[in-house]
Amino acid sequence: MTPFETIQSAVQSLNWDKTPQGLYEPIDYALSSGGKRLRPALVIMASDMFGGNREKALPAALALEIFHNFTLLHDDVMDHAATRRGRPTVHKQFGTNAAILSGDQMLIEAYAQLEAIETDKLPQVIHWFSQMATQICEGQQLDVDFEQKTDVTIDDYLYMIRLKTSVLLANALRTGAYLANATTQQQNLLYEFGINIGIAFQLQDDLLDVYGNPDTFGKKIGGDIMEGKKTFLYLTAQAQNNNLLEKALKEKDKIHAVTQVYNQLDVRQTTEKEIVNFTNKALQCLDNIQVSDNLKQPLRDIAFKLTKRND
Amino acid sequence: MTPFETIQSAVQSLNWDKTPQGLYEPIDYALSSGGKRLRPALVIMASDMFGGNREKALPAALALEIFHNFTLLHDDVMDHAATRRGRPTVHKQFGTNAAILSGDQMLIEAYAQLEAIETDKLPQVIHWFSQMATQICEGQQLDVDFEQKTDVTIDDYLYMIRLKTSVLLANALRTGAYLANATTQQQNLLYEFGINIGIAFQLQDDLLDVYGNPDTFGKKIGGDIMEGKKTFLYLTAQAQNNNLLEKALKEKDKIHAVTQVYNQLDVRQTTEKEIVNFTNKALQCLDNIQVSDNLKQPLRDIAFKLTKRND
Numbered sequence: 211m212t213p214f215e216t217i218q219s220a221v222q223s224l225n226w227d228k229t230p231q232g233l234y235e236p237i238d239y240a241l242s243s244g245g246k247r248l249r250p251a252l253v254i255m256a257s258d259m260f261g262g263n264r265e266k267a268l269p270a271a272l273a274l275e276i277f278h279n280f281t282l283l284h285d286d287v288m289d290h291a292a293t294r295r296g297r298p299t300v301h302k303q304f305g306t307n308a309a310i311l312s313g314d315q316m317l318i319e320a321y322a323q324l325e326a327i328e329t330d331k332l333p334q335v336i337h338w339f340s341q342m343a344t345q346i347c348e349g350q351q352l353d354v355d356f357e358q359k360t361d362v363t364i365d366d367y368l369y370m371i372r373l374k375t376s377v378l379l380a381n382a383l384r385t386g387a388y389l390a391n392a393t394t395q396q397q398n399l400l401y402e403f404g405i406n407i408g409i410a411f412q413l414q415d416d417l418l419d420v421y422g423n424p425d426t427f428g429k430k431i432g433g434d435i436m437e438g439k440k441t442f443l444y445l446t447a448q449a450q451n452n453n454l455l456e457k458a459l460k461e462k463d464k465i466h467a468v469t470q471v472y473n474q475l476d477v478r479q480t481t482e483k484e485i486v487n488f489t490n491k492a493l494q495c496l497d498n499i500q501v502s503d504n505l506k507q508p509l510r511d512i513a514f515k516l517t518k519r520n521d
Numbered sequence: 522m523t524p525f526e527t528i529q530s531a532v533q534s535l536n537w538d539k540t541p542q543g544l545y546e547p548i549d550y551a552l553s554s555g556g557k558r559l560r561p562a563l564v565i566m567a568s569d570m571f572g573g574n575r576e577k578a579l580p581a582a583l584a585l586e587i588f589h590n591f592t593l594l595h596d597d598v599m600d601h602a603a604t605r606r607g608r609p610t611v612h613k614q615f616g617t618n619a620a621i622l623s624g625d626q627m628l629i630e631a632y633a634q635l636e637a638i639e640t641d642k643l644p645q646v647i648h649w650f651s652q653m654a655t656q657i658c659e660g661q662q663l664d665v666d667f668e669q670k671t672d673v674t675i676d677d678y679l680y681m682i683r684l685k686t687s688v689l690l691a692n693a694l695r696t697g698a699y700l701a702n703a704t705t706q707q708q709n710l711l712y713e714f715g716i717n718i719g720i721a722f723q724l725q726d727d728l729l730d731v732y733g734n735p736d737t738f739g740k741k742i743g744g745d746i747m748e749g750k751k752t753f754l755y756l757t758a759q760a761q762n763n764n765l766l767e768k769a770l771k772e773k774d775k776i777h778a779v780t781q782v783y784n785q786l787d788v789r790q791t792t793e794k795e796i797v798n799f800t801n802k803a804l805q806c807l808d809n810i811q812v813s814d815n816l817k818q819p820l821r822d823i824a825f826k827l828t829k830r831n832d
Contacts, residue, residue, distance in 0.1 A: 233662040284625060288618040307599040307665065310621060314595060315658040317628055322651040329644055333636065336647070340633040347626040351544040354618065 213254035213508065217247045220268050221275060236304045236312035237319070240279050243295045248512075249378055250275040253386035255508045256400055259501060262390020269326035270335055270385045276323065277339075278378060280316035281346060283309055288354075317343075327389070335385055342381040349373025356440050364445050368409060376408025383509075399495045403509065406492035410485045411516045416441035417481050420469055432465030442484070443477050450475045489513055524565035524819070528558045531579050532586060547615045547623035548630070551590050554606045559823075560689055561586040564697035566819045567711055570812060573701025580637035581646055581696045587634065588650075589689060591627035592657060594620055599665075628654075638700070646696055653692040660684030667751050675756045679720060687719025694820075710806045714820065717803035721796045722827045727752035728792045731780055743776030753795070754788050761786050800824055 211219075226238035250271035257267035285291075286299040287309045293299060301309035320339075327335050352370040356362045383400040392400075418427055419434040420443060434441050438459065447455045447468075454471050461467035472478060492513050496506050522530075537549035561582035568578035596602075597610040598620045604610060612620035631650075638646050663681040667673045694711040703711075729738055730745040731754060745752050749770065758766045758779075765782050772778035783789060803824050807817050 230659055230662040230666055232666055233659055284621055288621060310595055310599055311658060311661055311665075314625075314628065315655065317625065318651055318654045318658065321632055321647070322655070325644065325648055325651070332647075333640055333643060336632070336643075337636055340629055340636070343629045344626065344633070347622060347629065348541055348544055350622060351541040354622075355541055355543055 213251040213258065214247055216254055216264055216268070217250040217271060217275065220272055221247065221250075224272070232304075232308060233312055233315055236283075236300045236308050237316055239303060240283055240300050240312070240316070241276070243297055245279070245295060247275060248516075249278050249382045252379060252382035252404070252509075252512070253389075255512070256383040256386030256392075257390040259400075259499075259505045259509070260387055260390035260392040260396070262386065266328065267386050267389050269323045270339075270389060271382070273320045273323035273339065274378065274382050274385075276316050277320040277343065280313050280320065281350070283313040283316065285350065287313070331389060334388065338381055338385060342377050345373045345377045349375070349377075359440075362440050362445060364442070364449060367440065367442060367445050371409055371412040372405060375412045376405040379408045379411075380404030396499050396501075399499050400509075403492045403495040403513075406488045406495065407513050407516055410488035410492065410513075413442050413481055413485045413488065414516070414518075416443055417478065417485070419443075420472060421478055432469070435465050435468045442481055443472055446477050446480050447471055447475050450477075524562040524569065525558055527565055527575055527579070528561040528582055528586065531583055532558065532561075535583070543615075543619060544623055544626055547594075547611045547619050548627055550614060551594055551611050551623070551627070552587065554608055556590070556606060558586060559827075560589050560693045563690060563693035563715070563820075563823070564700075566823070567694040567697030567703075568701040570711075570810075570816045570820070571698055571701035571703040571707070573697065577639065578697050578700050580634045581650075581700060582693070584631045584634035584650065585689065585693050585696075587627050588631040588654065591624050591631065592661070594624040594627065596661065598624075642700060645699065649692055649696060653688050656684045656688045660686070660688075670751075673751050673756060675753070675760065678751065678753060678756050682720055682723040683716060686723045687716045690719045690722075691715030707810050707812075710810050711820075714803045714806040714824075717799045717806065718824050718827055721799035721803065721824075724753050724792055724796045724799065725827070725829075727754055728789065728796070730754075731783060732789055743780070746776050746779045753792055754783055757788050757791050758782055758786050761788075 221241060224241065226234040226241070228234045253267050253271035253274060254264055256262075257264060282294065283300050286294055287301045287306055291299050292302055297303075299309075300312065304312070321336075324332065324336055324339060349370055349372070352366075353374055356366070356370065380401040381404070383404040384397045387397045387400050416434065419429070419441065420432065422431060424431050434444070438444075444455070451471075454474070455468070458464070458467035458471045493510065496509055496513075499506065532552060535552065537545045537552070539545045564578050564582035564585060565575055567573075568575060593605065594611050597605055598612045598617055602610050603613055608614075610620075611623065615623070632647075635643065635647055635650060660681055660683070663677075664685055667677070667681065691712045692715070694715045695708045698708045698711050727745065730740070730752065731743065733742060735742050744750075745755070749755075755766070762782075765785070766779070769775070769778035769782045804821065807820055807824070810817065
């Protein structure tokens with residue numbers, strides 16, 4: 211089985227047919243909506259890389275998948291998002307209170323999954339898990355703070371997406387490696403690999419919002435521009451010519467005007483360069499891990515796939 | 522130091538002066554608003570009872586206090602409650618999104634506290650903690666479900682408050698005893714003690730809503746009646762004479778009319794009898810624990826105090 215198949219089958223075998231139904235049905239809905247299952251698959255891939263037992267890696271993988279979906283659920287409440295993965299969001303489907311309470315229960319379920327980890331490895335895995343969860347909440351808060359701030363730097367932004375997006379991927383990989391008895395150095399290299407592909411992934415997402423293929427992107431092109439979101443593209447343009455960007459943001463056809471500014475300032479090329487830069491950093495980490503090349507291939511594939519999707 | 526002083530000083534020494542401030546300030550606000558600190562004090566009391574080291578009990582005590590305040594924070598969002606402990610609720614003070622996200626972070630912080638527990642005891646304490654947290658979410662969901670249901674029985678109600686209120690007290694006691702190396706039987710007896718005082722406590726709360734002293738009750742008398750809340754009093758009256766209750770609920774002065782029905786049906790006496798009943802069950806559990814009487818006194822005092830407050 212591929213790591214994705216292992217995960218998919220494990221997620222499907224979770225039992226949410228419990229009472230009170232009002233608590234568990236939204237969880238079932240959230241977890242059955244598909245999604246890439248990327249994070250739990252990374253746990254398995256990292257474990258595979260060091261010859262680990264998939265059964266031993268599964269609890270951590272499920273915990274991270276449930277946790278990830280918990281964050282989506284509460285984020286959607288906070289953002290008043292109406293759809294996710296082509297379906298109504300949980301709060302649209304079941305109400306805001308259900309989304310809050312079932313989200314809380316998902317966070318508890320994520321921790322409960324970790325109980326199945328071997329006792330001698332449990333303290334470390336739980337410590338990393340809580341640390342990661344805290345960083346993700348901090349990243350979410352910074353993202354909110356940035357909406358009001360006018361002096362966000364590119365470094366601020368990279369720090370924020372490191373917390374909001376990267377640490378989950380990084381921790382998935384580190385935990386998988388740890389459970390498969392990799393060395394501390396190997397764990398750390400995979401962690402850094404995860405940090406860097408996470409950043410590359412987010413910059414790619416920022417890029418696709420403007421330059422993506424409308425047929426395959428999944429979201430409306432220019433959504434970030436409409437919301438005035440401080441993406442990597444926005445901040446790159448702002449750093450180069452704030453006046454020009456400000457003026458474009460006041461235009462009636464904001465998406466067109468801002469895209470023109472991006473074109474004029476070569477923002478696309480700058481962003482693409484940074485994506486390559488972070489992807490290369492990630493691949494460098496992978497290169498430095500002393501295991502045979504074929505064992506690294508699944509993660510190498512992920513690095514390329516993640517940063518070139520929907521092009 | 523009394524258990525309450527130990528807890529108070531530990532809660533005050535938690536550091537929330539961290540960034541991003543938007544995430545941690547609401548947590549500081551929620552935890553500095555006082556409250557009885559009953560739950561963490563129960564951990565210490567149970568530990569004291571078996572000669573345990575308070576330092577070793579503190580992480581679990583703090584985890585339960587932070588967890589309890591997390592539930593209040595999210596419950597207040599779901600109930601649209603405006604005030605708590607004489608101050609604006611977190612969502613009124615900082616906004617709904619801050620209350621959701623900071624609440625999530627509190628749940629994570631609660632788990633993070635548990636990391637300080639001795640490694641060999643960590644798996645059991647975490648297992649109990651997640652089990653308890655799940656039961657409390659289930660209890661909250663049942664409470665919501667009961668608002669719509671017309672056929673709630675007294676047993677349904679007792680089951681709901683067992684989950685929503687009792688298991689937190691029970692788990693605090695059991696965990697404190699476990700950390701102080703009490704026997705399994707002693708842990709279980711304290712757990713049952715907690716279950717029973719929790720139910721007695723909730724019935725007392727239901728009673729005070731109608732028959733409390735307006736000067737000392739803290740809330741408006743008759744609030745539950747106005748909301749049509751299915752309390753022990755309501756369900757007792759309904760079981761005896763549903764028509765009479767239904768008619769009273771349609772009266773203009775609902776609080777007066779329903780109170781009259783309660784008086785007519787001796788609902789006050791029935792409730793008081795049940796409070797004594799559950800308190801006696803709790804004290805019976807305490808009696809069955811083989812430690813010297815003076816070591817049981819703090820918990821005996823709690824049992825009397827909890828169920829006779831504000832009379």
